[in-house]
Amino acid sequence: MSYCDDKKLALRISEEARQELEINLQRGIEGIIEAPYNNTKALKNKHKEATRIGEKKSLLEDIKIEQERFKAHDLLFKHLMDTSLEYLYDTNAFIIPSDYVNNRIDWIQGVFQEAYAISSFANRDKGITKSGLNNPEQWDAGKIRWILRKIKGWEDKAKSNKELTPYENTMKMPWLVAASIDSTGQVSKLVKMTTGLLDSYLQIGYPWKVSIIDPITKQRNPISLESIDRKISGIGARGDVSGLTDYQKSIAASDLSEELAHSEVRSIVPRDIPTNPKNFVKWRNSWAGKQFFEMIKFESERHEIGDVDSRYVMIPLHSNEKGASLLGKHRKAQLKDNQIDTDPGENENAFLVYRIPNDISGFFSDIKSNKLITEELLQKHLQPTELEEGFFTGQEHRVYKHEKIPGTMNPKRKYANWSRGVQFQNNVYEPPDSWMPEMWEAVNMQREWNELFYEKILKKDHIEVMRELQSYINQVKPELLNMGWDINDIQEVINKISDIGGIDFNITTDKQGNFISSNSFVRKASKWSYGPVKFQRTVYLQMSEEALNVVQKSYLPEIEAQLATDYSILNSPESNLSERTESLERISEYEDRKKYYEEFVVNQEKRMYGDTDTDVDRRNMVMVNKILATKGRTLFTDHKRRRKDRNVYSEGVDQANRANELTRLKIQLFKTVLAFKKNPSLVNYLVDQVKAASGDADIEAGFMNLNYSDQNTAEMFGENATAETIRDRGIFWRSIKTAFNLGAGTSLTNNFQRKNGVINYGFKSVLESMRVMNPIAGQGGTREHTYEDLIQQVEETGVLHPGNAFIDMLTMSMDLGQGNSSDLKEALLPLVDLGRLMKATSLDKWLNQSKTWDNLILSAQSRGDVAGKIDIEELRRVKEELYDIVHGDYKNKDKKYLEKKLQDLKLDIKQSMINRIVKWKLEYFPSGIAKSVLTMAGSERQMRSEFAFIGFNISREQGRVVIPESGEWKYTDSKDAVDMARLSVYMNLFGLTKVMSAKMFRGAVGGMGLQFRQYDYHQTIVEMEWLRSAAMSPEWVSNRAAGYGTLPFRITLQIMKKAMRGGMHSARLAGVSKDQVRYWQKMIKLNPEHDDKNLERATNFFLISGVPTIMLKYLYFNFAPYHVLRNAQNFARRFLSDDINMRASRGLESMVVNKMITISMLLMYALGQLEPDDEEDSIEDALRELPFSMEIITLYLWIIDFSGNFLRGLRPYLPTPIKQISQDKSIREFSEDILD
DSSP states (O other), X not given: OOOOOOOBGGXXXXXXXXXXXXXXXXXHHHHHXXXXXXXXXXXXXXXXXXXXHHHHHHHHHHHHHHHHHHHHHHHHHHXXXXXXXXXXXXXBTTSOHHHHHHHHHHHHHHHHHHHHSSOOOOOGGGOGGGSGGGOTTTOOHHHHHHHHHHHHHHHHHHHHTOOOOHHHHHTSOHHHHHHHHXXXXXXXXXXXXXXXXXXXXXXXXXXXXXXXXXXXXXXXXXXXXXXXXXXXXXXXXXXXXXXXXXXXXHHXXXXXXXXXXXXXXXXXXXXXXXXXXXXXXXXXXXXXXXXXXXXXXXXXXXXXXXXSSOEEEEEESTTSHHHHHHHHHXXXXXXXXXXXXXXXXXXXXXXXXXXXXXXXXXXXXXXXXXXXXXXXXXXXXXXXXXXXXXXXXXXXXXXXXXXXXXXXXXXXXXXXXXXXXXXXXXXXXXXXXXXXXXXXXXXXXXXXHHHHHIIIIIIIIIHHHHHHHHHHHHHHHHHHHHTTOOHHHHHHHHHHHHTTTTTTTSOEEOTTSOEEOSSEEEOOSOTXXXXXXXXXXXXXXXXXXXXXXXXXXXXXXXXXXXXXXXXXXHHOTTOOHHHHHXXXXXXXXXXXHHHHXXXXXXXXXXXXXXXXXXXXXXXXXXXXXXXXXXXXXXXXXXXXXXXXSTHHHHHHHHHHHHHHHHHHHHHHHHHHHHHTTTOHHHHHHHHHHXXXXXXXXXXXXXXXXXXXXXXXXXXXXXXXXXXXXXXHHHHHHHHHHHHHHOSHHHHHHHGGGHHHHXXXXXXXXXXXXXXXXXXXXXXXXXXXXOHXXXXXXXXXXXXXXXXXXXXXXXXXXXXXXXXXXXXXXXXXXHHHHHHHHHHHTOSSSTTOOHHXXXXXXXXXXXXXXXXXXXXXXXXXXXXXXXXXXXXXXXXXXXXXXXXXXXXXXXXXXXXXXXXXXXXXXXXXXXOTTTHHHHXXXXXXXXXXXXXXXXXXXXXXXXXXXXXXXXXXXXXXXXHHHHHHHHHHHHHHTOOOSGGGSOGGGOHHHHHHHTTTOHHHHHHHHHHHHHHHHHHHOSTTOOSHHHHHHHXXXXXXXXXXXXXXXXXXXXXXXXXXXXXXXXXXXXXXXOOGGGSOHHHHHHHHHIIIIIHHHHHHHXXXXXXXXXXXXXXXXXXXXXXXXXXXXXXHHHHHOOHHHHHHHHHHHHHHHHTTOOEESSHHHHHHHHHTTSTTHHHHHHHHHHHHOHHHHHHHHHGGGSOOOOGGGTTOHHHHHHHHHHHO
């Protein structure tokens, strides 16, 4: 790209504006660290007034510490002010001034968060001496000096303006890269937006899903998906439905609510048109008559109902006041005459149905004049209805190709061909009267929710954010042109950023105000007949293919035949003027139709057969998808095949809010890319980070200079492989490893992550959070909030989402906490299905596997797995098509497409089956109470809720939570409390999504090779921060050698001080008071308040994690010169031989100490200075630190002794044995399949 020198921000703003920015900067810095205040004078006065020697000695130490603290605080404050103003004057012109101030303040706050896992705020509620960094209980000179060292180090790195090194690009955490390469905070803001994208859209969508307290009204929102779901779930429990079990009734009630909301199922009230001339004329002029004559004009409103050949008009009564009044009177009359037992209520929807005359044109001709209408004439045309009142279901979602949606070329599509009753699976039933009052109320609630969501999120928020994006693009375009940019370069940047996420993760709007994504849309028509429509991916592709086939083989030939006829008429000398005029009109209309359908065919074939290898290909594919979604949607979206589960709504909430937040992310990306365009490596890094956040498969992955991105890997596997297929296959194999290796033992180890909280926040904070967030009834909660209130607030922050709690690739398409994961069969039955699938998709005897296919379909259907059933049926269909291709003459591109589809479908089904095992493995434990400790899902959820509460509580203590004098309140009303809750979770338990981790963990290769190393990586970073802060915080430390060299001795002295304090406290057993113990501690200068706070944290880390690590490593080795330690070693082995103790020790293990000892032991072992008790175990322990460790260890064991180590090497790839289900019929069938 070409550009001239950038203008500076300071040159574009007035002196007055500059002064305001400087004031805002100072206020922002003081808001974090507070203005420095020296409290020495007050302490000296206290010293004068003190009478006891111990108090005087302690106060002298307080004065010394305060003087050092103030000095460090003052230096930090001045440095922040000076450098912040310097960056302000030097900032790129593309930075908005107010953005710079906010970003710089956030960057400073980020330094504190990264250093101490806590946000810093000034809070003068308890006076200036307790506010911000003036508070000696929280801050000493060492902590402040470490903050200053970090800031200076990052600022120096940023000033060098160097391109990213391979280490930074692939091995460093994204936020650390951002913080160290840009001290203005612009890059950090973007990266934080990517890492917080999931949390942001989950929190915005939470009130739409769950009834929570509104921060303004202080009332709970009356309508939420939770409240609607609760109402619907209670309906199915009432009334008897022939042929349906209680479980089936609950699902049927849920499906019925969807079918009623979309008018797929309709309650009809049949009526005869009067044949008495006087009554007919009166009816004709009535509301119902006018509706009849208006609707009968359209073919789409002439319905086949029942088993007869007659057609009917269906007039909605509920959507009009007059219609609703008619319906109300009708129901009252029925109640009075005992025709019905229950009034359906004011929310009922019903349709007034009139039979259409067989000869419509003759009917219209005979009733032109009221004077000529006779009873005989009316009886000739108007036949009595053959229908009874009740519910009818539309059997088709029919395309009316000759009727267009107004303002478009899209044909109308409506429900048609109505049959009596409601269909559920293989049953047809009439909904019980006892269902309907509450059912109609639930449907009405859902429609009100739809209206609110459409207006607020889709219409208002989405349109606003899109306008903001377009406005920014419009602003920067002329500036870039003035700076010498080429217009093509500008458009390339705009296209690349705009296309991030593709149509899958963005929302497109059409001219009619509909909101559309890749396989779903929300149609804005009447509130009575719309809602979110979403399809299974397989169904969506099926419909696309079917539509293409119909257009090519039916629609286009018909149009061409009609055009040929009309052109013949036009060119015939025998045609008269009237005929030619009609032909000209038809030619104009049909040429437009032909063009519309030909464009549809071209775009559909591009989507099916097009390449996605280059950026241009991918952009073209995005455009094709948008065109098909907006212009061709009605041709291939059959609503009869839509998803009807209630999850469609919550997924729609996430999708809409995610799209809005992604657009905001793109706006920030535009700003950042333009501000840092002179650093291409950084720009590329940031674009890739946003692509990773958006879910793009085409993202970078690698280690140093080794590139193993999914796109690069796909190129090694031929033309059928794409980045998406490599990504999906990586997910599948990682899921297998998870399913077979994570269990109760891993969960027990996982619980010891609480150690990080003990080190960062103290034992009391962690213990209090465990008490408050105790899920056992009556045990948890605080005075202000019950446990249920608090867990709801934690859920609102987003930190409990499985995508944050586990590596996102391990929880793909899983609903943790839902379904039947408590069933022991789920541990093995998916393997039965996998075996059947492998058998059914073998290359020989393609169409001779009916029993196996039927078993697979029945297995999915018995679980209520609609998607699984659909995928299996589609896989069988694709196999049949491929069989025809192999034995017939088809286009090569069809074969290539179907072969790829076969692979994808097989993978989708396998992934679904493996996900069942993963879900079971993460959630199952026989005891309900123990699930929060001995399952991965339960322990992660429990710990994350505890750490989120720690964050809430810290924010409250900092004065960041506004608590009213009366009424309900919640922590999540405070943005700072939400941020602190997330920080507490992610700094101690970590966020394991790909956007939070380095590029080396991304992609199929990185994901598989380093699958269980992400925790180690994050834990190592945290531990190194604890050690660095302790080593580098003393004032006398001038370099790392001095800091790290003296750290072991300083930690040893600190341990001795702690031991002496512990010994003094033992005097309390002899009756010495706590105050006396503390007094003597002050006398001999052992007051814990005077400890170096960073050193204390590092010492606690060593005692909690370092010592257990040394014990574990020491366990299996004999040190020849130190046999005197044999007794200690034997004791350790006896203590740790128990699996529970071993798991606990592993949970406390330090990553840093472990790696240091491993490396040193391997060196000593190589030099013959160390003798392992069990050579294989020690080598295994070392190999476990490598990428692909599981696979490498298996190969190692098999190489050294294949027969002896066969099962041992195979163990990581074997499922949990469940002997209890060995008699299951499905298992026997599986055995038969194997024998076959």
